Amino acid sequence: MLDADAAYLALKARDLRFDGRLFVGVTSTGIYCRPVCRVRTPKRDNCRFFGSAAQAEACGFRPCLKCRPEIAPADGRLAWSVMDASRTLAHQAAHWLDRHASAGGEAHVEALAAALGITDRHVRRIFKAEHGVTPLQYLQTRRLLLAKQLLTDSALPITQVALACGFGSVRRFNAAFVERYGLNPGSLRKQAAGAATSASDMPVCLQLAYREPFEGAALRRFLAQRAITGVESVEVDGPLPHIRRSVRLTHEHGGETHGWLQVSFPPGRSVVRVELAPQLALHSARLIRLVRRWLDLDAVPEAIDESLAGLPGAGTRLPGAVDPFELAVRAVLGQQVTVAAARTFATRLVNAFGEPLATPWPEVSRLFPSPAVLAALAPEQLGELGIVRQRGAAILALAAQWDSLAPLIDHGPAAPAALLAHLEALPGIGPWTAHYIAMRALAWPDAFPPRDVAVLKAIEQRYGLHGPREAERLAQRWSPWRSYAVIRLWGSLAPAPRSAETERSACIPS
Incomplete structure (x- = not known):
């Protein structure tokens, strides 16, 4: 510090x-x-x-x-770095609390300790040493700052704000807010500049900040080339660039919520604006985490750029995923084919098995098929879409095993080894595909998809090195930011404004 x-x-x-x-x-x-x-x-x-x-x-x-x-980016410097065991556990504890910030009731330290496999006394000690506050102080701050954001940016009734932020009752919410901030929630809403005044059935509009430099156009180009027709639409340039997409949220104890979101990039400001469908309002905390991971808003460019000195693309972000299952299926469809071909297969899959969804935009009209829907298919049904047998088998296996894979993704990128092992145990999924899924769905910053032909080509052009072994040896200098190096190497092959066919997975079976 x-x-x-x-x-x-x-x-x-x-x-x-x-x-x-x-x-x-x-x-x-x-x-x-x-x-x-x-x-x-x-x-x-x-x-x-x-x-x-x-x-x-x-x-x-x-x-x-x-x-x-409340809109500031999180400090991402230490979360992905090599650190001692206690600091690693302290950051895993913070991630657990972030995930439970919007959950109703108390997030007990005993449950946190059990999730980490340590005693509650130990978790309190290491958390205070690393973060300077107790776990419950950290959790309460997260909840109250989220409430402040919703009171300022949205028109949600105060009762819904309390529920969205994990408070069991309005009375408890009001008491905590007054105790911490010295005014009640209604007074803050009146004082906040630009506070929403529209009806509660209107979309929720939020702001999220990021650190400069931020290569927003490169990020949008990457996502635009992979956007599945009907599910996602990207405006790369223009007066107000934006991304629109459908959203399927699966809840921990069963059930789903469907809706849409739009992210726009106001010029000249270090913020993105997020607009959520009204039915997603109670899940604002979860969606804020998803959007921050999806667009890599918590990255610390200073640290990344220092490690990747010599590679072009300062401020390049690591594109994540709103729907990890969609990303995993898309990765399988991208094996040994071009980005455009994979997008065609994904669009056929959505048109055949995705559910219709009403949104404000005609170009976003369907949900990506759920794991349950795809798991129930016969191989022949995927074959009718032109998906070859090996990739079809991998998709069916992913769908069938998703209940086991999803928790590994939801727990964050602190320990990607378990996810990689589970993925590589599935038929039709090899190291390249597993690393690509971890890199984007998990937001793992140190992935390095092995034998990627575009990476090998870029390394040969820039450094005169040949073959996977030389590339792996060179990449060690970029750790723990090798995922960013991969994105930059892919981009270095692309003539503007087009991008390279970066998902062409080495022409090696995976």
Whole structure:
């Protein structure tokens, strides 16, 4: 962590690189801000610096209504780095709490400890040492900041805001909000600049910040080339670039919710705007996590670019997935064929077995088929779509085993080995496909799909090295950011504005 003098210099410069990695509490006002806040810079003697919003709130500071700490990117520096066992467990604990922030009732430390396989006393100790707050303080801050975001950006009734943020009752929500922020939720909604005033059946609109540099056009081009007709639509350029898609949310205890989302990229601002269908409102916390992972909004370009010095594409993001099952099937369809061919097969699959969905846009009209639907198919039904037997068998196996695979993806990329092993045990899925799924569905930053022909070609062109062994040896210098290196190497082969056929999986059976 920066020392106080260095942190104050970052604050004075409003340095975007430290957004989400640094917060400043101002003792004269009792408010804490992001380092990019546009209010007048406070005096040095009045500043206290923190590594997280939870630390600032634990010391009694309230979040700023102008710079809005709740929309800041998370600090992604340590989550993917090699660290000691205690720090790894502390970050896994934070990820578990993030996943449970919107769950009703209490997320007990005992349950967290059981999930990590350690004692509750140990989890409290390592969590406090790494994050500076207790697990329950961290969880409460996550819930209250999410509530602040929904109160500011959406027109959800306060009762629904309380439920969406994991509070069991409005009374408990109001009490916690007043205790922490010194005003009730209704007062905050009235004070918040630009607070929504429309009816509660309108879409939920949110803002999410990211750090510069951000190669948004490259990210959108990558996704546009792989967008499945009817499921996803991407406007790469134009006055307001955007991505629109259908959404299927499967719930932990059964049931599904269907809807749509739109992400737009306002020019000149380091934020994306997220618009959610009204029926997805109660799942806002989960969708915020999905969107942040999908668009890699928590990346720390400074650290990544330093490790990948010499590779073009500063600010390149790692494209993730809103629907990991869709991405996994799409990866299988992409084996040994071009991106365009894989997209054609995926579109046929959606037209044959996807459900219709009403959205505001005619180009987004269907849901990707669910695992249950595909698992019930006969191989001949996939063959009728032109999908060869080996890939059809892999898709059916993926669908049948998805209940076992989904938790490994939902738990995050801290330990990808289990997911890779499960995937490679399925028929028709080899190391390339498993690494590609982990890279995008899991958002694993250190994947390196073996024997990828586009990667090998790019390495040969740039470094004069030949063959997989030389490529693997070179790639070690890029760890733990090899996934980003792969994306940059693929992009280095592409003449603008087209991209290389990067999913052409080495012409090696997988």
